[in-house]
Amino acid sequence: MTSNGDTGKSYHLQCTGDALHTVDVHSAPADVTLFGGCFCPFVQRVWAALEYTSMGYQVDPYKKPAELLEISPKGLVPALKFSSGDRPRSLNESTVILEYIQESSLLPPATEAYARALIRLQADHVNRNLVPAFYRYLQAQESEKQIEGGKDFVAAIEDLVKLFERTYAETDTDVGLWTGSDKLSLADIMAAPWLFRATNVLLHYRGFSLPEGGKFNAYITRLCNHPAFKRTCSTEELYFESYERYAYNRPNTSQVANAINSGRALP
Ligand SMILES: N[C@@H](CCC(=O)N[C@@H](CS)C(=O)NCC(=O)O)C(=O)O
The missing domain is CATH 1.20.1050.10 (Glutathione S-transferase Yfyf (Class Pi); Chain A, domain 2)
Structure with a gap:
């Protein structure tokens, strides 16, 4: 496939291939939710790190829910939301999230x-x-x-x-x-x-x-x-x-x- 001029395509809202399979495996509610986007490389860093640790998580790579803005002030993905505990907890910024989930093994x-x-x-x-x-x-x-x-x-x-x-x-x-x-x-x-x-x-x-x-x-x-x-x-x-x-x-x-x-x- 080579590029043939701008055909007006937009980014995908659904993963394909291996990523789609991983989404299916991680579709059940879990303590950690990763808000992402299918094509986003900043998300992919965090997602690969979650896979690397085999930590339990749910991934939402398709939509940017309204609550994302509460978690990530610029509306950027990736963002993580934690469901356990009495207080709301969340993180944004791929580099910060990576250090949080992976520092000991990376x-x-x-x-x-x-x-x-x-x-x-x-x-x-x-x-x-x-x-x-x-x-x-x-x-x-x-x-x-x-x-x-x-x-x-x-x-x-x-x-x-x-x-x-x-x-x-x-x-x-x-x-x-x-x-x-x-x-x-x-x-x-x-x-x-x-x-x-x-x-x-x-x-x-x-x-x-x-x-x-x-x-x-x-x-x-x-x-x-x-x-x-x-x-x-x-x-x-x-x-x-x-x-x-x-x-x-x-x-x-x-x-x-x-x-x-x-x-x-x-x-
Ligand atoms: N510094 C951020 C950058 C994240 C970022 O730019 N994410 C893009 C997707 S690849 C995004 O959410 N873009 C939404 C927009 O541009 O409105 C990080 O490392 O997490």
């Missing part, structure tokens, strides 16, 4: 403070550079800007790889897929949704190929096929269609797209 033990800090440095780089570079590239319309966007996105990936290598060289930690283990790190799970979308959405709309290199390719394969992540993936068509509005930079596509267009920090 970071080395507290005794390895330096290794933990290096993984946080990787995660910080993902949020500050890799994620915005993805959207700048996808939303760029003129070919010059697209070429620049592609270069910046590759540079952000290369800098992430340098941080992975640095962590590997300076610590003995085996947390993180880069070192060959099957344990996801905080940084792996932060980056996974955008690296995955680079293999389908960016390929489809920008003809993009990820940098070559045996170790890097093996990392991407392990990441995209990690069972916890894979269980949250829909089929490629869902992403192609959901991202059409970003790829043609339609006005008011989302708060993220607006921030990129106006040069502001992401919401």
Whole structure:
């Protein structure tokens, strides 16, 4: 499938493929509810982390209920709502939720403070550079800007790889897929949704190929096929269609797209 111009498609309201199956498995009421959206990469981070911990939860990936605004003031997903206890409890912001549900298994033990800090440095780089570079590239319309966007996105990936290598060289930690283990790190799970979308959405709309290199390719394969992540993936068509509005930079596509267009920090 290649891109044939803006056909006016909007984002999907229902997951497909593996993700749809996971929705079915997690449709019964539980103490924790994840409010999400099918195509949303920020949601996918949290969703994959919930799958990774095997924690009980219900997922609502289809609609944005009115109560979402009480939980997440900007109306952004993901958000978590807790049903147990006497007081209302909830969390928003994917990075904060990730730390809440996963800190103990996505970071080395507290005794390895330096290794933990290096993984946080990787995660910080993902949020500050890799994620915005993805959207700048996808939303760029003129070919010059697209070429620049592609270069910046590759540079952000290369800098992430340098941080992975640095962590590997300076610590003995085996947390993180880069070192060959099957344990996801905080940084792996932060980056996974955008690296995955680079293999389908960016390929489809920008003809993009990820940098070559045996170790890097093996990392991407392990990441995209990690069972916890894979269980949250829909089929490629869902992403192609959901991202059409970003790829043609339609006005008011989302708060993220607006921030990129106006040069502001992401919401
Ligand atoms: N900083 C937020 C960003 C979340 C976000 O932008 N979510 C998007 C979906 S991918 C959203 O809810 N957009 C609604 C909108 O733009 O109105 C996080 O990390 O949780």
